[in-house]
Amino acid sequence: MAAVTRRYFGAVLQQPLLASCSGRSTFIQTPNARCLTKSADLQDISEGWFSKLLVRKIEPTKESHSRMLSDKQVIYALHTHNIRPDSYDKYLNNYSQNVALIHSKKQDLNLELVGSWTVEVGDLDQALHLWQYSGGFQIVDKAQNLLAKDEDYQKLLKERGNYLRSRHLQYLLAFSYWPQIVLREGVNKYEIRSYSLKPGTMIEWGNNWARAVNFRRNNDEAFAGFFSQIGRLYNVHHIWCYKDLQQRKETRESAWRSPGWDECVAYTVPLIREMHCRILNPTSFSPTQ
Structure with missing residues (x-):
């Protein structure tokens, strides 16, 4: 052959x-x-x-996958919080104060909230918060050192522990081929589709989705695409924005009618170990609505 x-x-x-x-x-x-x-x-x-x-293979390279897939010196932190059902309102009030405090020190921290959501469908009693560090991991280190010494921040952090069942943090990089993040206004629903890939397949995933995302970019629903750097590895998160669930249905059906979309999907399915989606609602303090 x-x-x-x-x-x-x-x-x-x-x-x-x-x-x-x-x-x-x-x-x-x-x-x-x-x-x-x-x-x-x-x-x-x-x-x-x-x-x-198994025929398609990636030959050894002296460059890391992250350098080939992402061209931005911007680090994203995705905080996933599982909330005690009886503490939902207290938790949201606490996190709102947390956001206000960090944004008041934005110039020193180089840290700002991009999006904040609660889960409507999927893992219920869960909140996701997407933060952006501008300047690489040295800025992450600097911000964490400053916040560790901030008494007001530490007080909020300790209080928040009373409202949570568990939490998880991932540091992410944005795929270079996804559209630049644009904050939304009005009433929207978000979908985060999370994929756990087989180790060693991130480049193949990027090769295919660099084409696949173009089939849906014209609909303006592509919000952000990330892959993990620290935390659970070989994780990918695609975030989409829709006016409602009906628009989601129509948009996804339209993509399947686009020549080439089915091939890109079929080509990436063998790379996936596990996947799930969650429908999200923005919190009142989320910069993107």
Whole structure:
């Protein structure tokens, strides 16, 4: 079987060549190719569909995946808080004060809130807060050192512990091919789709979604796309914004009618170990609504 080499984001991907329905050679993009193949052609293929997934490989590189996938010196922190059901209002009041305090020291911390949400569908009694550090991990270190010495911040932090069942923090980088984050106004619902990928597949994910996101960018619902740097690794988060659930339904159905979208989805499915989505509502103090 002949093979060709393509280069994306500095990584080398190898893909096999097969005879297509039209008699020309073409790339296999998914294990279940859309075209019809003659039985004679199938006899020439000794490998099963599963083994074809393993043909595409990424050759060793001296650059980290994060440098190839992200071109911004901006760190995002995604805080996930699981709230005690009997302390919901107290928690939100506490976190609102936390946001106001940090923003009052914004110039020193180089830290600001991008979005704050509570979960409507999915993991209930949960809140997500997305913060942005401008200036790399040295700014993260500086901000954490300053907040560790701030008595008002530490008081709020200690109080908040009474309202939580558990919490988790991830430091993220933004995918370079996603649109720049634009804060929304009005009434909106957000969806965060979280993926746990197989180790070593982040470049392949980026190669495919660099094309896939273009199928939906014109609808203005692409809010942000991130991959984890610290915390749970090989995690990807795509955040979408819709006016309501009906618009979400219509937008997703429209994407499936776009030529190429189904191939990008089929090509990335084998890279996923686990995925889930949550529907989010902005809090009253969220900068994006």
